[in-house]
Amino acid sequence: MTTLDIDALRRGFPALSVSHGDRPLVFLDGPGGTQVPDAVIDAVAGYYRTSNANHGGAFETSRRSAAIVEDAHAALADLLGVDADEIVVGPNMTTLTFHLSRSIGAGLEPGDEVVLTGLDHAANVDPWLAIAADRGLVVRWWEPNLDDCTLDLGGLEALLSPRTRLVAVGWASNAVGTINPIARIAAAAHRVGALVYVDAVHAAPHLAIDARAVDADFVACSVYKFFGPHLGAVYGRRSILAALRAYKVRPADHRFETGTGNFEGQAGALAAIGYLEDVGRMAGAPAGSTRRERLVTAMGAIREVEMVLYRRLHDGLAAIPGLTLYGIVDPDAFDRRTPTAAFTLAGLGAPEVARRLGDAGIAVWDGHFYALGLVERLGLEGSGGLVRLGLTHYNTAGEVDRALEVLREIAAGGGAAGAEPAEPRIAAAR
Ligand SMILES: Cc1ncc(COP(=O)(O)O)c(C=O)c1O
Numbered sequence: 502m503t504t505l506d507i508d509a510l511r512r513g514f515p516a517l518s519v520s521h522g523d524r525p526l527v528f529l530d531g532p533g534g535t536q537v538p539d540a541v542i543d544a545v546a547g548y549y550r551t552s553n554a555n556h557g558g559a560f561e562t563s564r565r566s567a568a569i570v571e572d573a574h575a576a577l578a579d580l581l582g583v584d585a586d587e588i589v590v591g592p593n594m595t596t597l598t599f600h601l602s603r604s605i606g607a608g609l610e611p612g613d614e615v616v617l618t619g620l621d622h623a624a625n626v627d628p629w630l631a632i633a634a635d636r637g638l639v640v641r642w643w644e645p646n647l648d649d650c651t652l653d654l655g656g657l658e659a660l661l662s663p664r665t666r667l668v669a670v671g672w673a674s675n676a677v678g679t680i681n682p683i684a685r686i687a688a689a690a691h692r693v694g695a696l697v698y699v700d701a702v703h704a705a706p707h708l709a710i711d712a713r714a715v716d717a718d719f720v721a722c723s724v725y726k727f728f729g730p731h732l733g734a735v736y737g738r739r740s741i742l743a744a745l746r747a748y749k750v751r752p753a754d755h756r757f758e759t760g761t762g763n764f765e766g767q768a769g770a771l772a773a774i775g776y777l778e779d780v781g782r783m784a785g786a787p788a789g790s791t792r793r794e795r796l797v798t799a800m801g802a803i804r805e806v807e808m809v810l811y812r813r814l815h816d817g818l819a820a821i822p823g824l825t826l827y828g829i830v831d832p833d834a835f836d837r838r839t840p841t842a843a844f845t846l847a848g849l850g851a852p853e854v855a856r857r858l859g860d861a862g863i864a865v866w867d868g869h870f871y872a873l874g875l876v877e878r879l880g881l882e883g884s885g886g887l888v889r890l891g892l893t894h895y896n897t898a899g900e901v902d903r904a905l906e907v908l909r910e911i912a913a914g915g916g917a918a919g920a921e922p923a924e925p926r927i928a929a930a931r
Contacts, residue, residue: 504784505802511895513538513776521862527900530864532675532703532841532891534725537773541729544772548765555761566764573767576774577734579793581701581720582711586739589757590767593733594702594721595624600757601719601735602628604745605696609666611637616660616668616695619878620645620652620679623871625669625700625721639664647878650677650828651837657689665695672704672720676872676887677828678841680704684715691716696741702726706893707807707839709800712736724766729773732766780894803894810892810901811840817905818890821912823847827879827887840892846912850885854911858888861907865890 511517516536519526528536552569554562575585591597615638617626633640641660645652657668668690673680687697698719701710705722712720718741724732737745737757747756774796778786781795784802812832818824825845829838846854855867868886869876876886890904 505780505806505894506783507806507895507897510538510780510783511897513540514895515539515542517895524862524903527863527896527903529890529892529896529900529904530866531706531893531896532726532870532889533866534731535706535728535893536895537728537730537769538776540776540779541769541772544775545730545765545769548768552768553764556764569768569771570762570764573771576771576792577722577724578736579791580705580710580774580777580796581722581734581736582713582793583720583736584739587736587742589735589737589742589755590762590770591733591735591758592763593731594700594723594735595628595733597733597735598624598698598700598721599628599631600748600759601698601737601745602632603748604757605667605698606632606636606638607746608744609636609638612639612664613666614639614641614662614664616641616643616657616665616670616690618643618645618652618670619874620650620674620676620681621669621671621872621874622675622700622702623873624702625671625698626874629667629669629698638666641665643668643670645679645875645878649830649834650674650679650875650879652679652681652686654682654685654689657686661689661693661695663693665690665693667696667698669698670700672699672701672710673707673839674828674872674875675703675841676870676875676889677843678703678839679828680708680837680839683717687716687718703839703841707800707804709797709804724770724773727773728776730763730766730769732763732770734770806894807840807892807896808835810896810898811835811838811842813898814840814842814890814892814901814905817901818842818844818908821846821905821908823912824908842890843887844890845881845884845887846908849911851881851888852885854888854908857911858904858907863904863907865904 514536552565556567574588577588578585690697696718699717702723706727718738720736777799778795781799786795786798827843851867866889
């Protein structure tokens with residue numbers, strides 16, 4: 502039994518009432534960006550109403566704006582389980598990762614090695630490829646097991662060497678939902694003295710993140726994936742940030758936040774984390790709890806709700822003739838996946854399936870979702886990639902059933918002319 506009143510939470514999200522014909526639009530596009538609650542919308546608007554100013558001024562709105570930014574850093578730190586001075590905020594995860602990769606790369610020598618994965622989003626691959634090209638680094642590829650889109654620790658061990666300086670890995674795959682064993686990855690990397698840069702963009706809306714517990718050196722996330730505005734944040738271990746070369750202008754106080762910040766976005770980030778705290782209260786976090794405790798409670802409850810829904814989605818998808826699911830499909834291993842389903846449908850390209858779902862009022866993404874390496878390795882890049890249905894806690898069983906109903910109709914009548922009728926299949930492509 503869930504402790505969350507999803508209907509009550511949904512009422513706080515105005516976009517969930519946007520209609521498509523005579524029914525509300527169904528948002529299964531969460532991995533691409535979630536909807537935001539009224540509290541976030543009000544906080545962004547409220548910033549402009551009462552606190553809009555640049556920082557460092559000896560007047561009220563400038564002080565208020567600076568206080569919001571300080572509070573937002575503290576809130577993001579609580580979300581990731583770290584301290585506020587270890588949080589770097591920027592326009593988005595990709596820009597921050599390019600920025601930090603330059604600082605990290607400044608300390609690397611030709612012949613040093615970086616480990617990248619074939620599972621990750623391009624945002625945790627391409628910045629390192631760029632710095633590798635600039636600095637003459639050697640790139641070692643940690644290849645995913647394509648049967649279930651997982652990364653095997655033995656594969657990492659085989660790549661590590663005394664020259665390994667960095668392992669860049671996702672906490673969870675935004676394409677197929679695989680959750681990676683970050684604590685074990687970090688331990689292995691640290692044994693050879695390498696840093697671990699973790700992309701938690703897809704994990705943060707679904708899991709309680711504890712950067713210290715897994716001993717990551719960097720953990721990046723994006724606020725628009727967890728009910729907030731378009732903003733990125735990265736945790737960097739204090740001692741490492743202090744030792745890195747900072748590319749900054751001389752007068753700037755913050756070593757890694759260059760130029761004027763998105764202050765209204767940070768007001769919204771604070772409110773998004775406030776929303777999650779409310780979810781934590783609803784899930785039973787006691788009155789005297791800390792913000793971190795409320796957030797951990799919230800994420801536990803969200804995880805529970807989402808995975809009940811995911812099993813329903815999985816069972817429905819697995820029964821559709823011609824549908825091939827990618828990633829972890831064994832229900833006994835669902836603790837190692839997020840509620841993000843990716844599939845192909847025999848005889849129809851992913852763009853066509855997504856278009857028909859969209860026409861029926863169901864918002865989903867198709868293609869490679871920037872997890873280009875994985876979709877290429879699966880051999881799907883030339884045929885339109887994958888269809889992705891991503892659940893968040895604000896989705897309902899009714900929405901899942903609606904999506905399944907439309908997909909069954911598409912599968913029954915929608916195959917390309919001449920396509921063979923196919924049996925249900927949940928094996929991977931290869
Ligand atoms: C797993 C993952 N990493 C990184 C990113 C890039 O984040 P941003 O849009 O904040 O640059 C995304 C965005 O989709 C993502 O899903």
